[in-house]
Amino acid sequence: MQEHDTSWVRTEMALAQPAPASVRGMGAWVRTNLIGSVGDAILTIIGIALVVMILPQVINWAFINAQWTGPDRSVCATVAQGGIQADGWSGACWAFVNAKFGQFMFGTYPIEERWRPILVAVLFVALLVPMLIPRVPRKGLNAILLFLVLPIVSFVLLVGGMFGLPHVETSRWGGLLVTLSLSFVGIAVSLPLGVVLALGRRSKMPIVKMLCIIFIETVRGIPLITVLFFVSVMLPLFLPAGVTFDKYLRALIGVSLFAAAYMAEVIRGGLQAIPKGQYEGADSLGLGYWQKMGLIVLPQALKLVIPGIVNTFIGMFKDTSLVIIISMFDLLGIVKQNFSDANWATPQTARSGLIFAAFVFWLFCFGMSRYSMYTERRLDTGHKR
Template identity: 55%
Template sequence: MAMEDVTGRPPPKNQMRMSPVVWARRNLFSSIGNTILTLVCLYLLWLAIPPFLDFTIFSAVWSGTTREACLGDGKGACWPFVWANIGQFIYGRYPQDELWRVNIVFALGILAIVPALIPSAPAKRFNLIFLLVIYPLIALVLLAGDRPGLRPVPTSEWGGLLVTLVVALTGIVVSLPLGIVLALGRRSSMPAIRMLCIVFIEFWRGVPLITVLFMASVMLPLFLPEGMSPDNLLRCLVGVALFSSAYMAEVVRGGLQAIPAGQYEAARAVGLTYWQAMGQVVLPQALRHVIPGIVNTFIGLFKDTTLVLIVGIFDLLGQVRAQLSDPSWTVPQGALTGYIFAALVFWVFCFGMSQYSNFMERKLNAARER
């Protein structure tokens, strides 16, 4: 049968770009139930969005140096409270004359992370080694000090966004490789290894994170030799990393189970060892399948960093709450303004991770279709 030439023909109607009216009619008002649900949602948005915008933008106070600028009837968010305390929100009680060390750590982190997130960036292997090995050591030396020319700064003086990023990035960097190892161990053919990984995963998944932090901060020193007391922040970092690695292991295990058995058999048939087959054939496909789950775990971990406030570590949210007790900025709308600011910062980071996940999914799907 001769092939028909369709060059120059318009795309099928279902693939043509729909106008907003047609899209709304098909997706929002396609039936009586959808129409009612759409109208209810629009009404709820009308009740919530205008008052929120009025409080945060239109009736908000944007300038001022004292609390008196925010006092009065009809005034919204007190943004001068945020501007006056922005240093505490970012650095906590880190010494003012040593803030250059934190700024260098932030700048190096950006310079290391951005190329790692760009798929076409050159020297990817060196970049990952710097990000995972060299950069943490540099950050530790600069932040903690206690080196020639660097004044020691105890972690009790760290706070704000600095602590949030330290806890979140440590958990993310440690949980992914450890989760992969645990997922492989749970699928191992060796009963001892498999049982050990199962016990580890189920134990950490069955305990709330807040309990883990309490145990790490309060109970752990009771089981250590006298005079041995690890840093409080270090204990929380270890607890968060172990906790998140258990959840990451289950996400990765789901990806491994989605790979057909023929992939394993084909890899072994061409002479690849177990680790070669996993590293070159199976794991790349498995991790591609579970990118949404991995990023979802990262986002949950980033938001769970606020729980370190329970054990006396002032992250961003904890620092906002601490600054609310400042009598020079005690205003009725101060608490709501501070919480909105913290929520906006968390949303920016979480939304960024979500959008990067979508970008990688589209890129990998396009590469697979080619």
């Protein structure tokens, strides 16, 4: 037999080599993202020019010439170098934010009782952080504490009237307390309710399907401000005599139902994106309807629509500002309400207050967006048909 030459065959595994210098490091990132083409280079130059023109003025207004403390609006009319400028853009009036910070956070919640919402915030962070970290064990217990136990404890602490705690009416709540509480309850309620509505809309039972379609299309066809007006003004007219609901509870119901309708359509899109073979495979294993949905279909569907779910959460978080229509003051509402304070009524205070509110909203929304991107990358296992 003729012998074959095998000298060219590698007998040992090749050692891993670093990536070429041309595709790694800061220089490679700049070439790829900033000057990869003539158009990219032109846009990069324009962007740098805009930053050079705008950033020094922003730093000067927000930090160098800003007034950080003071008893009233008079401090905000004086530039750091002295004198008064007619255009009102001498510097930020953070003294206004500093003086009203307590109201921006808690509304008119009694000062001596503000330890209660602070304790609720601490408990919320203590339960939320382990829930967001994948490596922390006992997610089931964590979820029960966060979504079932914490709302009850929060209600007892915030409302009071039991266990020796003075009663605080929800009409005295305001600021970031209202924004976060409405958002948290809306998120906790709208996601499971949206799942149920999405499954109901795809149900083969005509009555269930029709009821879900009517609810979803009706709520999606009207603005949130109308929903809030209805639950605040019109709903009591349909209740029996002597039966009433707290205004804050009405806002919770309105925001939650409104978000659930949009959430249902997002999740329905995920359900329709799942290949038919996944349903057939679950049926071939003899799984029941709820087993099939809970173990096979829904986990895949929810993973596919994470951006849509988070987008709905972000929209709901910002839409809490509309509760001002029912005389409740969230963060933005309480900031605007303080513009009427004669001690602080200047253009500088208005601009500074609005920028502060915008920064707080951006901080929370950006955080949700970044975490959703992290979750997408962690769950990205591919999707093959």
